Amino acid sequence: MKNILNKPFTIFFLFLVMSLIIMIVVNALKVEDEKLNDSYKVEIRDKDTLIVLLHAYNLDSKSLDDVRKTIESTDAFKGADFLIPDLPFDKFSMADSSKVTLDILQAIDIAWSNRKKINRPYQRIIFVGHSIGALYARKVYVVASGENADTKFEKHLRELSLTHEYSVTEARPWVNRVDRIILLAGMNRGWTISHHMSISRAISMQAGVFLGYILEWVYDRPPIIFTIRRGSPFITQLRLQWLSMKNHTEDKGVGNAVTVQMLGTIDDLVSPEDNIDLITGADFSYLEVPVSGHKNVIEMDDSDFGKKRQEVLRKALFIEGNSKPKSADEEKVTDMIFVIHGIRDEGYWTSKIAQRVRLLAKSGKYHIETETSSYGYFSMLSFLMPGARQEKVQWFMDKYTEAKAKYPDANFHFIGHSHGTYLLAKAIEDYDSVKFKNVFFAGSVVHQDYQWTKYIPDRIEHVYNFEATADWVVAFFPKALQSIGIQNLGSAGHDGFKDSEVLVKNVRNHTYITGGHSAAIQEAMWDSIAQFVLTGDFVIPPETIVSSNQNKFVSWPAKIAPMLWVAGIALLLWILYFLFKLNVREWKKTLIITAYLFVIWIILTEV
DSSP: OHHHHTOHHHHHHHHHHHHHHHHHHHHHHHHHTOOOOGGGOOOOOSSSEEEEEEOOTTOOGGGGHHHHHHHHTSGGGTTOEEEOOOOSOOTTOOOOHHHHHHHHHHHHHHHHHHHHHTTOOOSEEEEEEETHHHHHHHHHHHHHTOOBTTBOOOHHHHHHHHHTTOOOSSOOTTGGGEEEEEEESOOTTOBOOOTTSOHHHHHHHHHHHHHHHHHHHHHTSOOTTGGGBTTOHHHHHHHHHHHHHHHTHHHHSOOOOEEEEEEETTOSSSOHHHHOOTTTTTTOEEEEETTOOTTGGGOOSSSHHHHHHHHHHHHHTTOOOOOOOOOHHHHHOOEEEEEEOOSSOOOTHHHHHHHHHHHHHHTTTOOEEEEOOOOOOOOHHHHTOHHHHHHHHHHHHHHHHHHHHHOTTSEEEEEEETHHHHHHHHHHHHOTTOOEEEEEEESOOBOTTOOGGGTTTTTEEEEEEEEESSOHHHHHTHHHHHHHTOSSBOOHHHHOOOOTTTTTTTEEEEEEESSSTTGGGSGGGHHHHHHHHHHOOOOOOOGGGBOSSOOHHHHHHHTTHHHHHHHHHHHHHHHHHHHHTOOSOHHHHHHHHHHHHHHHHHHHHHO
16 A cells, blocks of 8 residues: 555645545535525616526536527517526526526516516516526426426425515415526436447436545535436426426416427437437427537527527517417326336336236226336446445336326326335425325335325325245345334334324235245235225235244344344455465466455345
């Protein structure tokens, strides 16, 4: 170690790493303390129109100068007022998304109030957002339209608004003046690292994700850029709230602004499926911007390409809205059932259980749809990484949002095994708009102290949790993490839930189904599962697969699960030490040690 530290290059490298960490921390703290600045002010001019321009991530208000000039050069908008704030979207920003939303709302309120004072109220308001700014344009409009009982705003947003004596439950007085929302390369479903990217961009983004995880761990909240990943709480809540706003447009008289998405034909950052939200954005008008990428779609200078972009923007300022009526089949669906598999599982059984639910539904008054998509094979190593688990939660919420858009009046139910149970529990915690009626758990890895009382009966009605006689997967792994108080996993599939306030009436543990980790999803259980998710009745399984006691070779070692981990790790290290001490040729020793480490890696990533 001393020899390494004596090398100048190593010292220089460590200095760079420490400098980067300090820069990140200082930058993040600076953004966190930032308040409304002069850029949130509006200069009152002659026109009775307000244009709100919201810039992209890692850019500033000046990046939209060409957009402003293009709008001002249009006869209908000469002399319009502009609100172009410098938003806290710096590269390492840890800004609170709810506060950003409220700041923009407050700035518009002030501009509206100033106009009212001189008896010249705005007759027209237009939002134009670039990239992440497009998402905030939509979010501000949703919140300005007021809260709906079926899809409430985020708890933190409501609490923050009350702290600032600023209510978000009622519609803003200016919301009916919002004529349209123009999205420039808007990431309507959030961003993902996908195969359509160049290798260099994918690698750099993956490195950024790793750095983001470090920041999230340090500050116990995600960086602002993480809040707009596909399936994140901000994105999912926005999509669900947008759907609710549209569903209540007729009775509330708000939420009918025209939405136009301008898509660069060569966007190399956001995939087409993330740009085009054909589910919650079915009524958007889509305009292609020729020879334009994600960043340069706002470059509207006097070059040939710049003039073409100007033409598209001017078209977006006047294009009529689009509409897409629901199909008759979508309106008839009464129940939507998610069947989600667990770790080390491709989920082939999910379609079989879904089919059994369909058969039962045919004999009753139900018209059901099912979602049995797979998030892919999930190894033990991935399962033990919170970031990897969270990515699957976001995948689940993306599927939930699409289903909610298709079947807004259906009852939603859930059947989950192993990691699938975690997805449901975590989604209920993090996404305030998510609701399920009947929830079935098999081999659950949820903490046994999970606070169901927070969500029953408003967002969950019934939970049926099955424990197995010999589920060593839950007994030895999630239970060990639960015992030492790290991560948010637990042993509900082995020990059951403890929430006594709701345990008998709404949440029920069933002890025990004979078998291992997959015991509760065996074929003999399918009828009981189908009956429960459709009716909410706690159906007793066949006696032939029920036992009154757990296997002692699983239940006894489970009491000291953390010690099993310590013993296992110690054994692996001892074997490695033994291999290093082997009295054989160096090339043979190297080959043996490499093979040993490779086997461990395969077990962690493939088993």
